[in-house]
Amino acid sequence: MLDKKNSTTVIYPSLAGRHALVSGGATGIGEALVRALTLQGCFVSFFDIDQVAGNALAQELTASGAQVHFTGVDLSDIECLQTSIAARIQRWGAIRILINNAADDQRHGLQDVTSEQFDLCMSVNLKHHFFAAQVVAPAMAEAGGGSIINMSSNSWLLGLTGYPGYVAAKAGIYGLSKSLARELGPQKIRVNTVLPGWVMTQKQKNLWLTPESETELMSQQSLKEKIQPDDVADLVLFLASDNSRMISGQSFVIDGGRL
Template sequence: MNEVIVVSAILYARYPSLAGRAVLVTGGATGIGAAMVAEFARQGAKVAFFDIEDEQARLLIDSLAAEVDSPPLYFHCDLTDIGALQSAVKEAIKALGTVDVLVNNAANDQRHSIDEVTPEYWDSSMAVNLRPHFFCIQAVLPAMKAAGRGSIINMSSISWMIPSTGVPVYIAAKAAIVGLTRTLAHELGPSGIRVNAVLPGAIATEKQKQQVYTPEYKAEIMASQALKRDILPEDVARLVLFLAADDSSAITNQSYVIDGGWV
């Protein structure tokens, strides 16, 4: 039976299999990514994360220093530069010893109209929202195959299921992530590597609250969700913990929606 940890007087699961596991999170300095970095570290995992937000990364590490035995390791990495990404993965593996869990989280949901999309914008959006998923997986595969196990969690979105409007290129990338997840689950399953996707809904990150959480949008969210409360980054992180842990060892090729019942 799992142990429990107490956070704000609410009981949450502790996963013994995550203790000492090497976890890599992309886009881990803020938002959902930061919540995942923190929650993995609290589980006793060895965590590395990539981002370009140096100050936010430092603040996150400092906030956890007195709380966890192994503070997360930060690597400045522009994921649009595949050479830099591959080098950063090698450095992370060198520091951690391996990678047992990969969370492909980094994304940019910048609003855009159909008319303003140029070939250059299309390529730059895919370079953030889709391409790094594949090449980060490719880079960690030797370590995972050598260990005979691994859990890869690709962050998609319910935005392509609703579907959202005003972000067509982002939507295309998020839908493609589910397809990539399904095919790689079958390709990598024989090596003991699991691949799943997580599809968040409207998550109340600081960025979202600052940029899009107008009273009108908040009313739309509450009208659409079955649960009439904000869905927080920590809610998403706890689902990712389960998919990373051995408790989900028979689960792969799946897409988990976490949206308060929107879709």
């Protein structure tokens, strides 16, 4: 039996027993999503290119009683992605919750990016959202509908510099979600976008967080606390549940009031 991670965790009865898929689920925000969904009683499939971290998380959660399965997937390989999704549908049935989370925010400058690097940036940060939805939607519709949640970023709303390809991809996710919400709505499939601000994952703390950048961030946020992965997971759980059954085509910013 799983223990709730803390006393403030909200339980959504509609999530229990549903099959959820999280891309980029081995670390960071994705790991928080996987853990949160298992606490809701979901059957959780998750993909990641980091097989060491993915296997470790799956083993830990399985030992605690969760229904969870990890598959190592390079999301830039669309054939592998779709084949892996089909295998999970065959094993656990229709995916009722799809969370397109995987991304790579490596810094780069305008003059430094080749055409091949730009294509890879789009593939890792945008393209897989489209093709995961493509293969998930038919079974989701047949099962009675579901929720697709695309993880974007507030970076494109802020017009942040230092990674223009990433920012462009995250803006594209907004447009994709709006279009898919219209297309899939008649099949009772909801599509929404979550735009996190600077979330303090271990990667961010290791690579980018400095005392100076933290001071600047706190000066910009209305709420003077750092955003944690669990803060994002709490919002995603609501959007995945039937409690948000009439919400689709919308975007939700979670950035401590920075915008």
